[in-house]
Amino acid sequence: MNVLVCIKRIPDIAGAVTLDGTGTGIDESGLGHAMSSHEECAVEIAIQTAAATGGTVTVLTVGPAEAVEQLRAAVAVGANDGILVEAAAPSVFGPEDIAQVIGDVVRDRAEAGQTFDLVLTGDDAADTGDFQVGIRLAYDLGYPVLTNIQTITVADGDNSSGTDPGGGERSSGSIEARGIGPDGTEIFALDLPAVIAVHEGGVDPRYPSITGRMKAKKAAIVEYDAPEPGTGNPRIRLELPEVKASSVTILGEGPEAAPALVDVLEEIGVIRP
Amino acid sequence: MTHVFVETDAAGKVTLTSAEAVTFARTHPNLLPDGGSATPRGVAEPPSGSTEGVVIGPLSDSAVAELGRLGVSVIHHLEHPDLEAYSAPAWAQAIVDITPESGMLLASGTPRGMELMAHAAVRAGARMAANVIACDEEGLLRQVHGGTAFERLRLDGDLHVLTIAGHACTPEETTPIDPEVYDYDLTVAEADLATRVQRTEVEAADDASGLTSARAVVGAGRGVGSENGFSEALDLVDHLGGALGVSRVVTGLGWRPHAEQVGQTGSRISPDVYIACGISGAIQHMAGIEGAKTLVAINTDEESTMVQRADYAIIGDLHEVVGAVNEEIVRRRG
Ligand SMILES: Cc1cc2nc3c(=O)[nH]c(=O)nc-3n(C[C@H](O)[C@H](O)[C@H](O)COP(=O)(O)OP(=O)(O)OC[C@H]3O[C@@H](n4cnc5c(N)ncnc54)[C@H](O)[C@@H]3O)c2cc1C
Ligand SMILES: Nc1ncnc2c1ncn2[C@@H]1O[C@H](COP(=O)(O)O)[C@@H](O)[C@H]1O
Numbered sequence: 001m002n003v004l005v006c007i008k009r010i011p012d013i014a015g016a017v018t019l020d021g022t023g024t025g026i027d028e029s030g031l032g033h034a035m036s037s038h039e040e041c042a043v044e045i046a047i048q049t050a051a052a053t054g055g056t057v058t059v060l061t062v063g064p065a066e067a068v069e070q071l072r073a074a075v076a077v078g079a080n081d082g083i084l085v086e087a088a089a090p091s092v093f094g095p096e097d098i099a100q101v102i103g104d105v106v107r108d109r110a111e112a113g114q115t116f117d118l119v120l121t122g123d124d125a126a127d128t129g130d131f132q133v134g135i136r137l138a139y140d141l142g143y144p145v146l147t148n149i150q151t152i153t154v155a156d157g158d159n160s161s162g163t164d165p166g167g168g169e170r171s172s173g174s175i176e177a178r179g180i181g182p183d184g185t186e187i188f189a190l191d192l193p194a195v196i197a198v199h200e201g202g203v204d205p206r207y208p209s210i211t212g213r214m215k216a217k218k219a220a221i222v223e224y225d226a227p228e229p230g231t232g233n234p235r236i237r238l239e240l241p242e243v244k245a246s247s248v249t250i251l252g253e254g255p256e257a258a259p260a261l262v263d264v265l266e267e268i269g270v271i272r273p
Numbered sequence: 274m275t276h277v278f279v280e281t282d283a284a285g286k287v288t289l290t291s292a293e294a295v296t297f298a299r300t301h302p303n304l305l306p307d308g309g310s311a312t313p314r315g316v317a318e319p320p321s322g323s324t325e326g327v328v329i330g331p332l333s334d335s336a337v338a339e340l341g342r343l344g345v346s347v348i349h350h351l352e353h354p355d356l357e358a359y360s361a362p363a364w365a366q367a368i369v370d371i372t373p374e375s376g377m378l379l380a381s382g383t384p385r386g387m388e389l390m391a392h393a394a395v396r397a398g399a400r401m402a403a404n405v406i407a408c409d410e411e412g413l414l415r416q417v418h419g420g421t422a423f424e425r426l427r428l429d430g431d432l433h434v435l436t437i438a439g440h441a442c443t444p445e446e447t448t449p450i451d452p453e454v455y456d457y458d459l460t461v462a463e464a465d466l467a468t469r470v471q472r473t474e475v476e477a478a479d480d481a482s483g484l485t486s487a488r489a490v491v492g493a494g495r496g497v498g499s500e501n502g503f504s505e506a507l508d509l510v511d512h513l514g515g516a517l518g519v520s521r522v523v524t525g526l527g528w529r530p531h532a533e534q535v536g537q538t539g540s541r542i543s544p545d546v547y548i549a550c551g552i553s554g555a556i557q558h559m560a561g562i563e564g565a566k567t568l569v570a571i572n573t574d575e576e577s578t579m580v581q582r583a584d585y586a587i588i589g590d591l592h593e594v595v596g597a598v599n600e601e602i603v604r605r606r607g
Contacts, residue, residue, distance in 0.1 A: 013556060015578070017421050026422060037538055096400070123387075124403070126537070127418050131403040131436070132391040139395045144467045147361070147391075148384040150531075180532065181359070182385060183283060184475035188468060199384075200538050201524065201531030234400065234426040236412060241423065246581040248570075254589040255597035261569065262601045264585055265513070268546050268567055270489040271602055272514040 001053040001154065001173060001192070003046040004116040006060050006102055006137070007035040007074060009067035010127040016243070023237045025091055035070045038122030040205040042198035045152050046120055047078040047206070053154055053173075056080045058116070062101050062226055063090050076208035076216035083109070087226035095128070097229040099136035105224055106141060117173065119195045123147055134197035145195040146188055149179040150202025155189065178202070276349070276372055278380035278389060279326045279340065285333030289486070289543065290381035292343055292444035294437045298379060299324045299344040299447065301408040325349060326452070327371065329356055329364055337452055344447040348454045355461035359385075360469035363461050365392030371457060372397060375431035379405075382436040394434040402428060404438040419537040420560035439541035440564030484533060489515030490544045492535060492562075495522040496551015496572065496591055503529070505595035506550055512602045518542060518561075520552050536561035550591040554578030571595060 011017075012032040020027045035043075046057040059074040060083040061067045071082030085101055087093060093101070106116065119141070121134035138145030155174040177188045177196060190196075208216070251260040265271050275298040279291045287295075325347040326340045332350045340348060351367045368389065372378050378393060380386030382404050394401035407414040412427040416438050484490065491513070493506045503517070510517050518535035519528070535542055537557040543564025550571045552558060559582065562568065570583035571591045580586045587594050 011418075013418055013421055015556065017418065019422075026418065094400075123384075128424075129403055129415075129417055129419070130401075131387040132394065132401055135388070135391040136395055145361075146468055147388045180384075181470065181473060182280070182383070184473045186359070186470045187472050187474065189471050190468060201534065204525075204527070231400075234402070234428055236425040236427060238417070239414070239423045239425060240421075244582075248580060248583045249585050250575070251585050251587050253587070255593045257587040257589070258594060258597035258601045261585065261587060261594075261598055262605065264567070264569070265489075265546065265602075266605075268489075270513050270515065270546055272512055273606075 001049060001055040001117045002058070002115060003050050003055060003118045003120060004058050004060055004106065005039065005042050005046045005074065005079070006119065006121045006133070007039040007043065007070055008122075008125045008127070009033050009061060009063045009070045010036055010125060017240070019238055019240065024235055025238065033066070033069065035073065036122045036124075036126040038124065038126075038198050038200045041150075041200045041203050042120040042122055043074050043077060043079060044203045044205045045198060046118075048203070049118065049152055049154060049175075050080075055117070058083060058114070060102065060105065061085065062087055062093070062098055064088070068221060071221055072216040072219060073208070075219040076212040077206050078212065079219075081219055082221040083224065084221050085224045085226050091235070092233055093226070093229045094231045094233045095130040095132045096136060096231040097233075098133050099140055100230065101226050102133075102137050103140035104227075108224075109222075117192045118152075118175070119143070119193070121195065121197045123197045123199045134195055138195035141193070141195065143194050144190055145197065146177055146179070146190065147197035148181075148199045149177045149188075149196050150199055151178045152176070152196065274323055274325060274373055275377040275379065276325050276327055276368075277345070278368060278378070278386065279328050279336075280381065280383065280385060281328065281330070281333070281336050285331060285336055287336050287339045287343075288381070288383075289444065290383055290386075290437075290439050292339070293440065293442055294379055294381040294386075295324065295326065295340065295343045295345060296445045297405075297408075297437045297442045298377070300442065300445070327351065327368055329367060332454065337454060338449075341450045341452045342446040343444065344450065345452050346450050348452045350454050350456050351459060352456070353459045353461055355466060356459070358469045358471075360466050361388045361392050362468060363465035365389050365396055366462065366465055367457075367459055369393050369396045370459070372432065377433045377435065379435040379437060382438050386436045390434050390436050397432050397434070399430050399432040399434045400428045401434040401436075402426060403436045405435045406438050406441040408435075416560075419557045420563070421556050440543050484516040484518055484535070484540050485542055487516035487542070488545045489513035490518045490535070490542055490547050490565075491515060492518045492520070492547055492549040492552050493523060493529075493591075494520040494550065494552030494558075495526075497523070497528075498551075498592075500526075500528045502592065505592055505599060508599045509548070509595055512599060515544070518547070520555075520558050549579050549583070550595055552579050554580075554582055
């Protein structure tokens with residue numbers, strides 16, 4: 001089964017941030033970059049699924065030229081190859097545009113003979129948090145979509161060759177997907193091709209091996225230029241929250257301060273009688 | 274007019290986050306130039322009202338009364354055998370079928386809310402903004418970068434689809450109304466059922482649902498030291514009849530299950546008190562606890578963000594401090 005994982009280069013934020021000169025983005029100088037955490041799990045799921053079915057993992061990003069670093073990071077942990085859709089100013093793209101661009105590339109790759117049975121995204125990107133690119137992409141491709149998924153297993157009788165022996169509609173097998181719903185773990189069964197948006201927590205992303213890092217340097221990266229965005233980004237500007245002065249009451253140091261905390265808890269009324 | 278998708282729990286009660294979303298809708302201006310039309314698609318006799326609820330599945334009398342207290346004048350009730358098991362496209366289509374051509378459609382920023390609003394936005398040809406925290410004449414304000422920054426934006430089009438960030442506002446009751454309940458004769462397309470939930474296993478998520486509804490949450494972070502370092506925190510959970518919440522370092526190390534994670538990529542909680550033990554206060558963790566009414570930090574580092582942001586703090590080793598708190602509770606109980 002061939003899996004495509006859509007990953008996004010995002011600034012790695014630890015504490016407070018400042019805005020850039022335009023006021024429409026954060027100042028990324030001095031910040032490291034990573035892919036979103038849900039996507040790290042999506043890459044791991046893709047690697048496991050491809051290994052179980054003898055397939056491949058391709059990672060795709062729409063972003064600046066530097067986003068090739070995130071593609072190579074995914075290859076270092078086991079992806080086979082990457083697709084960089086270069087957008088000089090990624091922030092002018094809205095979620096509709098990103099989904100459209102990815103959909104167009106998927107169709108273009110199919111014409112070039114590279115087809116995907118499963119397309120994975122994260123639930124939401126850690127920077128923009130739009131919660132919709134995966135779903136919009138699925139509609140664009142005409143595939144079913146699940147979100148908030150933590151693990152995937154390939155169902156028995158998988159036919160992931162991508163060709164239907166009967167010459168009919170393409171069948172790429174089926175999968176079982178599990179995610180956390182409001183009442184418990186929800187289990188879905190789905191025929192492929194499909195889009196699945198992953199939520200972190202179901203798998204442990206692996207670390208790159210030395211051979212993985214070597215492979216990453218030489219990995220094949222197909223490059224595209226992103227077209228002009230159609231819908232555009234609705235952002236007017238960014239704002240930063242007010243920094244509130246600390247108003248902490250230090251109850252004390254060490255175990256001697258315990259009674260003071262129990263007083264507070266009694267006051268709030270949360271101690272079980 | 275503003276339609277709010279309302280989630281109810283197993284007991285038929287309106288969820289806290291849905292009550293927040295309804296309050297948000299009632300207390301914020303509608304951004305459409307004319308306030309939106311009053312003509313839902315596919316309804317012969319359009320109901321009128323300003324804040325309207327949409328409920329899928331069983332609708333209890335208590336939920337109707339509760340929505341009335343929250344200021345909902347009309348409830349669109351969507352029930353159909355094919356909607357009993359959750360399937361996002363089918364539920365979203367049902368919502369779109371009764372949503373006016375112009376207006377606002379919103380839900381709380383839960384996994385269900387996010388998923389349904391995204392499907393509904395695509396199906397209605399609308400744009401969607403996730404995790405909105407405010408809305409005024411200038412447009413919308415939403416959380417980005419895990420709550421580190423806010424985005425000011427303006428959606429175009431006649432229908433604006435939003436999700437409201439957890440704890441962006443507090444549920445507020447108003448002069449009670451007796452809501453009119455509209456039932457619909459729906460048709461559900463077979464194709465929209467391919468992604469239906471096959472079955473639900475209940476035990477695994479008990480933790481998460483307990484976590485989001487607990488009045489007291491004890492947080493435990495890397496500071497506990499190891500997989501075996503949770504006993505004092507768990508004893509405190511027991512004394513408070515609360516829940517354990519943990520940081521991502523803790524779930525990442527496999528010390529506790531992901532269902533217990535609090536933060537940007539875990540649960541967002543709003544307990545009466547959150548007692549953060551050995552948690553530094555990274556922005557992604559703070560994003561999950563903004564709703565806590567009282568914040569207590571137990572940390573060896575007085576300079577840590579968690580201590581600085583807390584209402585009360587004890588500086589010291591969490592095992593000693595929490596152990597002593599447990600002993601004190603037992604002692605006072607006599
Ligand atoms: C995209 C993204 C999403 C994320 N989502 C989340 C999320 O949902 N939830 C989340 O929690 N994090 C999340 N993170 C991770 C986050 O950035 C932090 O790494 C994490 O919250 C830190 O966990 P911690 O506070 O337990 O550990 P640390 O930051 O290592 O802090 C440990 C604290 O324990 C204190 N300590 C040590 N020993 C003791 C002791 N004996 N007694 C008392 N105190 C002690 C230390 O002083 C320190 O303050 C996310 C990160 C990214 C990039
Ligand atoms: N620029 C991008 N390049 C590749 N994938 C993306 C991009 N933006 C979003 N995605 C994917 O879509 C998911 C949801 O993003 P969003 O809807 O922006 O929150 C992300 O987790 C990624 O998997």
